[in-house]
Amino acid sequence: MTAEHSPQPCRDSGAFQFQAAGSDLQLKPYLLEDATPTGAQIAAVLGFRPNQQVTVLHWFGTTLEDVRPDEVVDIRDGMARFIVAESDGAWRLAMDGQRLDWLARHISVSTLRQLTNIPSEFGIYLEHEDEPDELLDEGYRLDLQARGVERLASRRSTWKLNVQGEILTLHAPTIIVREALTQAGFNPDQGWHIYLKIEGQPKEVVGLDTLVDLRRPGIEKLRLTPKDVINGEGPSTLARAFSVLNIDEAFLDAKFPGWEAVLEGGRQWLLLPNHELPPGYSAQVVQLALELPPTYPATQIDMFYLFPGVTLSTGAQIPATEASAEIRGQSFQRWSRHRTAAGPWRTGHDNVKTHLALVDSALQKEVQL
Template sequence: MPSNDTSRPDEAHNAPVQRAGSHEIQVAGPDLEFKPVRLDDATPTGAQIAAALGHRPDQQITVLHWFGTTIEDVRPDEIVKLREGETRFIAAPSDGAWRLTIDGQRIDWLARHISVATLRRLANISAEQSIYLEHEDEPDELLDENYQLDLGVRGVERLISRRATWKLNVQGELLTLHAPTIVVRDALQQAGFNPDQGWHIYLKVEGQPKEPVELDTVIDLRRKGIEKLRLTPKDVINGEGPSMPLRAFPVLNVDEAFLNAKFPSWEAVLDGGRQWIVLPDFTLPPGYSVQQVRLALEIQPTYPAVEIDMFYMFPAVTLNSGAQIPAADAMVAICDQQFQRWSRHRSPAGPWKPGYDNVKTHLALVDNALLKEVQQ
């Protein structure tokens, strides 16, 4: 809000600049681009300083004196004693000075609006500190550097600075970071993981499918909903242990949680441009020629907007009764294995519902179709 307070701190301990002839000051506009200006008077008035910057006497000019981290309004008829280190002035057409405080420090400004970047420079706040707008009844608001503060709105003039922190969960290790971005490789190293060991790395964001990322991917922690980085070891090929399940593409969080709980060895397989979720040890109800199969579900790129349709089994099965299984004659190659396709579809009375249906609900359809063929 505009301020008419022209009180100044005690300056008796500062001796005026002793120079013969002209005296140099630094004068800038609101852009803080200072240029040297020579004056013949060691005690100029605010009007003289405005004139030195090229403003006409008939213009309404606000002049600010910037010394140390203090910025104060200078009246047109007010005399300023030029002292070493206190020769910076800001002047521009304005109808008065506007006031704010940051970390308890008062700052007068010559316009209703001021950018956070300009405020940072005026208050000498380091780049490591973030600037927040204080609120009484809600959390303080982190301000972007380009944010324009409106000093005419009640309550926006109280600001504070503090070192900002961001959190990132890396496979259960919670990192506290002081920068809004981090490279995936650095995140793994800080969490105690060897980035060169070989990982499938996924970024989990609330409400979205996991996103595969690379070691050189930059994560912006300001992105809303970031939950964690998930690491899955790539296949072990040196004979030192069993291979981990192949997870070649990300799945929905709800599907991952269900599959981890019910089918821990599930795989996400890419083959010929098609995506498959494969359950290696799927148990069939009694009445079939085998007890366990590899069950595959095709996941379309636009899933879950597009439904999961049909299901596939390896090896192909028959009924112990000798009866023919309808609509299960076609074979489809998945990773060089011939899977038996079961053409089972939802009826118009029970269509696929995006946001509700998923792998779990489709497996319920699979179970019903398998039980129907053995009359259970």
């Protein structure tokens, strides 16, 4: 609460100037003839009455200290700053090891940043003893009475973005897609279908000029798929040597826009580009192949194939991956993984999408995720 009748600051060559603000931190100049006033005198200059419960805080460069009503402060240098507001006491916290007294039980992170002059590129963390420190949002309000003295620290913030398997560490919370591709080593003008993957949501189609806000919850990665290549004979087309179920086609178009249906030696292959593996493998992105039996979906899809073949990042071989299949002149590593009696193929329910869930489960199991 502010005073009912705050006087307008005036100038007098025989007076000493100081600055004061309320809890909104909007500083204004004031004058006093006394070079060493008490906390009560400072409150009176701002229009507070003696019977009001007023807290006066001395605002140094990055610290705050409570000034008692009878405590004397020195304002002769003309640089003194105070925060004055009606309050029934002061609450204490520590910011980067410095003590701060605040005039309310709650304080927002944005107010704390302004008080301590912490640059915007630094995050403010609540320190914990038995768990990781917590990065606080700007609008977060700390409860200074909840549990003793809150201890906070400022640290230069970093954000990570996965661009087609290349991990970028960024010091700003936003980035233009074009810049992200360039930093990850991709030519943005080569021609890409670009998708933003967000946890629990459908992929978003984005353009080179799209601004990606990394503070948005759930952002996982940017995925790239080459657009059709044009040569002197006209546009190239993706192989569609056999038809797939409507439900499979819709799923593949959404998740693997460059998918192909290839016939090789009488066998039907789905080739899925840019399939990302979980951490722990010798490669991050592979081409995934699934063999569709001629009687699919009455007959189950079994196993899966990777190109290039992978090992664990430790160099260890993976059991039941020794065999291979040649597709378009490339040797795909066969992963011999099969359904069990506890989880049989269900005609009318299972399809490419549900089989890929088993593929991902098998890949995660090997790295114990």
